[in-house]
Amino acid sequence: MHYKGVLRKMQTELGRPIQYYMLFEDNYLNVNQVLNKEITLNFIKFQCLNCGKDLPIFRQGFCKSCFFETPSAGDWIMRPELSTAHLGKEDRDLDYEKKVQLQPHIVYLANSSNIKVGVTRKSQVPTRWIDQGAHEAIEIVEVPNRYLAGITEVALKDHIGDKTNWRKMLTNDVDDEDLVSWRNKLKAYIPAEANEYFIEHNQETHLEFPVLEYPKKVKSLNLTKTPNYKGVLMGIKGQYLMFQDNTVFNVRGSEGYYVSLGIN
Structure with a gap:
C-alpha cells in the first residue's frame, strides 16, 4: 500500500484503544491496522497548509509569511x-x-x-x-x-x-x-x-493508546535531516509514531511536509 500527500495532525477516535487516522487528499489510513508492519516514509517537498506553496515550514504547518498573517496562528x-x-x-x-x-x-x-x-x-x-x-x-x-x-x-x-x-x-x-x-x-x-x-x-x-512496545530511549526523526526512513511501527501515542529501533516521529510537528508513505 502506498499513500502520498501533505501531513496533517492525525485524526483520532475515542476507543480502547484509541483509533488513529492519517488523512490524505484522496485516501486515508487507519494507522492502528499497520502496527507491527514496516513503514517507509519519504519527504518530497513542503506544502504550506495556508498558501499551498513549496516553501520551508516555519511553524504549525505554515511558511513564515503565512504564520505571521493567517488568523489561525x-x-x-x-x-x-x-x-x-x-x-x-x-x-x-x-x-x-x-x-x-x-x-x-x-x-x-x-x-x-x-x-x-x-x-x-x-x-x-x-x-x-x-x-x-x-x-x-x-x-x-x-x-x-x-x-x-x-x-x-x-x-x-x-x-x-x-x-x-x-x-x-x-x-x-x-x-x-x-x-x-x-x-x-x-x-x-x-x-x-x-x-x-x-x-x-x-x-x-x-485513555488507552495503541502501543505494542514502548521505546527505551527515544531518537526523533526530522525529515529535513533524514528525508528517507524505514522502520517497523510499534505504537502510536499523542501525535507520535513509535518504531522498533526507538525512532519516534511527530506527525503534528511535521505538518506541511508532503510525503510518500509505504506499508510493506
Missing part, C-alpha cells in the same frame, strides 16, 4: 489569555476570532508525563488530551470564552506545570495521579471571574 492560540474577541477587538480577523474564541472552553488537568494544566475548546475534548498523550485527564472549569480560560490557566500555572516532557511520555515513564484531589486543591487559585464555572462533580477520563 495568532498569538492567542498559544496564549489564550491574549484573546480579545469578547471585547470586539481584532487581532488579525475578528470574524474568525469570534468564531473560535467565543465558544465554551475547558481548563483541564492532564497527566502525560506529569500533571499539567491546559486549555481547549469544549468541542476538542477528549481530542486535545489524546494529542498530548495523556493517559488520564479531568476538566476543572468550563467557561464561555477563551479569555476566561486563559486567565484561569495563567493563575493555575503558578501552582502546577503547563508543559509535557515528551520523552517521558513516549517511554511511558509515567505515574497515575489522583486528579480529582488535584482539581479540588487548585479550586482556591481560580480567578474570581471564573470561580462560578468550577466543575464540582466529575471523574477522571482514562
